[in-house]
Amino acid sequence: MTKKNLDILVGFIFFAFAGLLFIAAGFMPTREGGIPALNTGFYPRLLAIILAVLSVLMVLEAVRKQADSGQVEVWWTTKAAMFMFAFTIVLLVLYPFVMKTFGFATASLLFITSLTWMLSDKNNRKPVSIIIVSVGLTALLYIIFKMILAIPFPHGMLI
Amino acid sequence: MKRILVFMVILMLSLSVFANGVQEDTAEAYPSRTVRVIIPWSVGGMTDVLTRPIASNLEKQFGVPFVVENKPGGGGVVGSLEIEKSTNDGYVIGTTSMSTVSAKYVSPVYPDIHNVDLISQVITIPATVTVNADSPFMTLQDLIDYAKANPGKLKNSNSGTGASAHIYASYFEAMAGIKVNHIPYPGYAEAVTALLGGHVDMTNIPLPDLSAYVDSGKLRLLAIASAERHPAYPDVPTLKELGIDVVMGNYSGFVAPKGTDPEKIKIIDDAIGKAMQDPTLRKFLIDAGYQPLYLDHTQFANVITDAENQLEYLVNELGVEFVDD
Amino acid sequence: MELFSMNLYLSGLSHFANPFMFLSSFLGVLIGIIFGALPGLTATMTIAVFIPFTFGMSPYISFAFLLGLYSGAVYGGSISAILINIPGTPSAIATSLDGYPMSKAGRAGEAIGISTISSTIGGFLSVFVLMFAAPAIASVALKFSAEEYVGITLIGLSVIAIISPGSTIKGLIAGVIGLIIGIVGLDPITGFPRFIFGHAELLEGIDSIPVMIGMYGLSEMLVQISSAEYKVTVEQKLTKIVPPWKDIKRIFGTVIRSSFIGVLIGALPAAGGSIASLVAYGQEKRLGKNRDLLGTGIIEGIAAPEAANNASTGGALIPMLTLGIPGDAMTAVLMGGLIIQGLRPGPLLFQQQMPFVSSIFISLLLSVVFMCILGLLGARLYAKLISFPKKFLIPAILVFGLVGSYAISNSLFDIWVLIVSGIIGFVFRKIGLPIAPIILGMILGPLFESNFRRxxxxxxxxxxTFVQRPISLAFIIIVILVLAGPTLLKSFKKTFIHSKGV
Structure with missing residues (x-):
């Protein structure tokens, strides 16, 4: 996709979002006889209108840019990078669940170890240094957040 | 060096796993391990400041840690719901204030004071009728006369729509038979600032948040909404004396999750009662602007019922609506 | 007049005979810098979690420590903004605009050096203003009502429009998205819950800190991962940490202007450092000598927000000490620390607790000195930290972000906010929308809306009412000048030259 087309597409998406916001703001309560600007929905509606205008301008700006601009910045340089990205997202999403069931130190240790493992070069993985760094970092987190700051983390099965 | 470090860490981790494992209660010795104290407001806030010294006093009495945990959010809603959901083994207690009772009138998600067991009340916070020292109103009568002549003209700063000061203002408004212009601010401090700067005409904010300015002569107390005159301001009349039957204000107290063993509640309640007798703690609370008033769990229940009735009356009888919905 | 007697400045000196005062101030600054610089730990949180520690200390020692933490953490927030593009506090957002490009070019040490010097000058200036003009400034701050706050937030918002690199329209869209995020939560005036979807955590709106860590930190890491950039580490030059005289001379004017902006805006309750550093950066963009290069990684771009940022620390203490009203979230927590000590901040503090107020001035000065020393000594170390292999650095930054988000209000909800903002931030970066306006819009939006309606x-x-009040009118004129200044100037010049020519 060219940059131009992407900008046009994004402009339309924001326009649609502004429309949704405008409609949603219409369901907010209004006070009879008061000053319109004081109603709950006034400000969201105002923002929706501004966003709609800006997104139209964005589309116009993109159209006027001629067919100059090159290809869009790629989302993933390689297939491996895309896989890494997906893997990181999965780890992030799992983190709060693991934290809740097992405790924050366990969650952090698993997170750091698996991500470091994946980010290391396949031919140059040093398990010992990965484990040392992961455990060390987890200990640092534990010392800072649990021992010094005494943050009340969820009471998991482990720590 | 690295190896020692790793060893230390492993040792530390395994030790704490152990520590978590040992959690057996013996009925006779309560509390025998750490008690969590959940405060639904943030560090350094009003409730936090008064709860921490009480918690450390309890620590001294029982010899086990009372760990304060702040769970702020939603004006106390998030933390209060957390207290309701906590295990009722006696090792979780929390704090409460009037906002736990009023939340159902203002918030779509709200805790219920009947979902927890009361332990004790520790302080009481009377609402006031206060004006700027430069204000033309010298007495409450001046203010009411003006308000009756100019309905809706008096600007009254509160701590947010549906928040405590708004409730006091609405109640005062209804009982005095006047109409004011409620101006919401994010909190007590901002509402008081507006009065100091002369941007509003009056406020019903409770005494502790005003006393410094009253003492320095920047604000004037016209009346206080407690049952009796305040010892530090014997010249300020109560609303009751002035013919407006309003006793209103906030309180702060301790609660436990529903179903906590009454024996355990009694133990904590008695300890709080003892703590509140402690002269250093009393002096600290008074210096910080609070009015210590210990009430045990049965008396505290009356306070809660009064607050509920007052709100019920305000909303159902007087038809006051705090928020749009 | 009582307030201006020398006593106010000297009566606290005796407490400094106690070496613990120096030690606690030093420790405060050190811990503050470290915690402020760690991604995921913010200045407000750092102060909040350390306040219970001071319970039981003497107020003098505890405040030497807390003020050290305060100065250190605000300064430390700029280190992570420069090194890894994660502002430690919202007030360091403007710092990242030029700081991160410098760091990417291998000039991280130099950037931290400039930030340290500017912060130090800003900090000193603000302490002197606090000492000599606090009551006067406080009484002006009291004159500010809702109309004036509308004006000051509008100035902040208008600066967003001019600082965004690339397409102005995209910058504005990002700003509006931020404002829309700011709608979530209870309506500040009517109390109606807007877009909370049944979550009690959303009643008070979305916390800006996890969004900031997500959109800056997490999304940056995701970009590096998705582009396999994690295999490259930028070589850092570690010379020029103490800025040469020529550079100091170059930024001197900027620093002084920005410091005054910082003290004055910092003194406004609720406005605080984030607007101050933004406005300082904005004025540099409009008035600075190198304004066209701003945003590409030049030292003025660090000096302006950093001087303002640290000058606002002293500024924010003005309303707290003289009126008992916190200037920002951090001073709100500090005020709790005062009350825990049994001291009521407010108009009586200056009269009744003169030695204490005096010791606050001296502690602040001390903490600025320690900040300068530790900043310059540590710059080499910080810059080296990012030379660590990315395979370790990325997981470390992410996990600090995750744990830090949880710790803001001890809630898993904020971790979700972090993750979602990180993914949105990633998409926005890819489609060329700038991040800074989103966060600034989110912070300024609720302030603007509530004051506008109030x-x-x-x-x-x-x-x-907005034009009838003189200060408010002046602010609106400034907004017009910021937005239309260059165009107005051009057309003015045109007509002027034209008429001269004819």
Whole structure:
């Protein structure tokens, strides 16, 4: 996709979002006889209108840019990078669940170890240094957040 | 060096796993391990400041840690719901204030004071009728006369729509038979600032948040909404004396999750009662602007019922609506 | 007059005979810098978690420590903004605009050096203003009502429009998205819950800190991962940490202007450092000598926000000490620390607790000195930290972000906010929308809306109130000048030259 087309597409998406916001703001309560600007929905509606205008301008700006601009910045340089990205997202999403069931130190240790493992070069993985760094970092987190700051983390099965 | 470090860490981790494992209660010795104290407001806030010294006093009495945990959010809603959901083994207690009772009138998600067991009340916070020292109103009568002549003209700063000061203002408004212009601010401090700067005409904010300015002569107390005159301001009349039957204000107290063993509640309640007798703690609370008033769990229940009735009356009888919905 | 007797400045000196005062101030600054610089730990949180520690200390020692933490953490927030593009506090957002490009070019050490010097000058200036003009500034701050706050937030918002690199329209869209995020939560005026979807955690709106860590930190890491950039580490030059005289001379004017902006805006309750550093950066963009290069990684771009940022620390203490009203979230927590000590901040503090107020001034000065020393000594170390292999650095930054988000209000909800903002931030970066306006819009939006509507309530619906009040009118004129200044100037020049020519 060219940059131009992407900008046009994004402009339309924001326009649609502004429309949704405008409609949603219409369901907010209004006070009879008061000053319109004081109603709950006034400000969201105002923002929706501004966003709609800006997104139209964005589309116009993109159209006027001629067919100059090159290809869009790629989302993933390689297939491996895309896989890494997906893997990181999965780890992030799992983190709060693991934290809740097992405790924050366990969650952090698993997170750091698996991500470091994946980010290391396949031919140059040093398990010992990965484990040392992961455990060390987890200990640092534990010392800072649990021992010094005494943050009340969820009471998991482990720590 | 690295190896020692790793060893230390492993040792530390395994030790704490152990520590978590040992959690057996013996009925006779309560509390025998750490008690969590959940405060639904943030560090350094009003409730936090008064709860921490009480918690450390309890620590001294029982010899086990009372760990304060702040769970702020939603004006106390998030933390209060957390207290309701906590295990009722006696090792979780929390704090409460009037906002736990009023939340159902203002918030779509709200805790219920009947979902927890009361332990004790520790302080009481009377609402006031206060004006700027430069204000033309010298007495409450001046203010009411003006308000009756100019309905809706008096600007009254509160701590947010549906928040405590708004409730006091609405109640005062209804009982005095006047109409004011409620101006919401994010909190007590901002509402008081507006009065100091002369941007509003009056406020019903409770005494502790005003006393410094009253003492320095920047604000004037016209009346206080407690049952009796305040010892530090014997010249300020109560609303009751002035013919407006309003006793209103906030309180702060301790609660436990529903179903906590009454024996355990009694133990904590008695300890709080003892703590509140402690002269250093009393002096600290008074210096910080609070009015210590210990009430045990049965008396505290009356306070809660009064607050509920007052709100019920305000909303159902007087038809006051705090928020749009 | 009582307030201006020398006593105010000297009566606290005796407490400094106690070496613990120096030690606690030093420790405060050190811990503050470290915690402020760690991604995921913010200045407000650092102070909040350390306040219970000071319970039981003497107020003098505890405040030497807390003020050290405060100065250190605000300064430390800029280190992570420069090194890894994660502002430690919202007030360091403007710092990242030029700081991160410098760091990417291998000039991280130099950037931290400039930030340290500017912060130090800003900090000193603010302490002197606090010492000599606090009551006067406080009484001006009291004159600010809702209309004036509308004006000051509008200035902040207008700066967003001019600082965004690339397409102005995209910058504005990002700003509006931020404002829309700011709608979530209870309506500040009517109390109606807007877009909370049944979550009690959303009643008070979305916390800006996890969004900031997500959109800056997490999304940056995701970009590096998705582009396999994690295999490259930028070589850092570690010379020029103490800025040469020529550079100091170059930024001197900027620093002084920005410091005054910082003290004055910092003194406004609720406005605080984030607007101050933004406005300082904005004025540099409009008035600075190298304004066209701003945003590409030049030292003025660090000096302006950093001087303002640290000058606002002293500024924010003005309303807290003289009126008992916190200037920002951090001073709100500090005020709790004062009350825990049994001291009521407010108009009586200056009269009744003179030695204490005096010791606050001296502690602040001390902490600025320690900040300068530790900053310059540590710059080499910080810059080296990012030379660590990315395979370790990325997981470390992410996990600090995750744990830090949880710790803001001890809630898993904020971790979700972090993750979602990180993914949105990633998409926005890819489609070329700038991040800074989103966060700034999110912070300024609720401030603007509530004051705008409050002003109309106070004036009973009279819109003219915004131009009838002189300070408010002046602010609106500034907004117009910021937005249309260059165009106006051009057309003015045109007509002027034209008429001369004819």
């Amino acid at each position: 002003a109309l309530m106070l004036s009973e619906g009279n819109w003219a």
